[in-house]
Amino acid sequence: MDNFRDLYQQLILDHNQNPRNFREILDTDLFLDGHNPLCGDRIKVFIRKEDKRISDISFTGSGCAISKASASIMTTLLKGKTIDEAKKIFEDFHKMITTGEADLEKMGKLAVLAGVHQFPARVKCAALAWHTAMSILNDKKLDIVSTET
């Protein structure tokens, strides 16, 4: 992909303008702030767990189209998944956006973010919500997740 406009596919523009699950979850204590200090993007991820399953997941905050679309798609994919399933999806996604290696059919909607790996400055945008969600699922006792650690 030579042209970054190709990355801003319709699906990403749509999730940027109409983010899914863009709300707070009030009846949970599983929430965490994610911050990219390089650009000032801040998002907050909320998760409700039932047994070992994600029964609800949402986010709030502000960011660029890539970080918002990635967060939005993440919530639609992880809802209903077990924690182990969610971690596996994250591993595949992280590999895709950092190396470009992925089974695009298996990645489903996430495949629209495959081109991010060609733009190193934007990998952190795509990963912000995911790192925040994984920190919640891994029970990390953090006040905030930062992309610069």
Added chain:
Amino acid sequence: MTGMTPAIRAAKLREDFPLLSSSQEQGPLIYLDSAATTLKPRCVIDAMVRYYTEYGGSVHRGIYRIAEQATAEYENTRREVASFIGAETTDSIIFTKGTTESINLVAYAWARNTLKPGDEILITEMEHHSNIVPWQMVAKSTGALIRYLPLNSDGTLDLNRSEQYFTPHTKLVAVIHQSNVLGTVNPVKEIVKLAHDAGAVILVDGAQRVPHHSVNVTDLGADFYVFSGHKMLGPTGVGVLYGNLEILDKMEPFHGGGDMIRTVSMNASTWNALPYKFEAGTPPIAQVIGLGAAVKYLSDIGLDRIAAYETQLTAYALKTLREIPDIEIYGDARERGAVISFNAGSVHPHDLSQLLDQDGIAVRAGHHCAQPIMTRLGISATTRASFYLYNTFEEIDLLGESIRKAITFMGG
């Protein structure tokens, strides 16, 4: 040079800058990020290559021809810089690795040894992180307090209640001469007077001012004035600390090592004279010589001409941007430099700058190392376009077109 219109001159000057004629993936480079770092003219690059290829010896040491030539060129730059900023003596010109190191030198070698618990460091809400964080570190180690001079909504400093901020507790004032975000030019001479009347020492961060406008440190009267080579057509890795001789003389050294000593015995050492007391170790010789070439290049063109041209460019850019629907521009100071921060509707600055890059336009997106301003403006980031003597009115037209295209593409 007289008689040429500024636009023609910029077109001619562009031939001096190899990066402006190199072919980029997207076509010609439209470089609108000179507030971050400037492009380098051929003469600066050549001066450094000449040092490495023709006389690359060390300075202040060798008794042989190339070392003597290196020393002569290095010290010649000190004279050029002193004259460029109106310093009365070369003893007051210390080479550092940049503005950040210049500020840290003052923070470590002066502030940490001078400030007491309860003393106040007065800075402003428009400082770059390099003029905030070193003082926070000083405050932590000395018990001094940091206070912030507030901003007006137009991006100028609010000096109306100055007596509340400049008090007998104020021991140090640190202020940016020209904002790297808002473009605001601060009334430094007035602030120097307020600081001195309160009995405080004042440091002025001139990183964004010295490249664009003539500065006379003797006339300004600041105790410390700092700037970087790479923002004024020079190389990275070199900067300047101008200091008041009386204060510099009393200060302990910053770094210990070679060249900064007079005598070294097993148990103690004595310090070299100014400015060498503050230049420990082998300095960035090629970079200093490159800075000398940049100073000469700027002086030959004339800072007044550069400033006049940038004023026209900035006015044209402000007009061009304001014609685009949904553009918000931050900072509206009457006296301003060639830097414009803005947001375009709901398009995030990262998305905007990435799309502009597709048209070969380099702008900066983010908080510009000035998070307190972003907090004050209630935003997380802006896009910033900044201009220098090699930019043209045509490039600003292209910027405007590219922004319009990006807004449409992102759906507003």
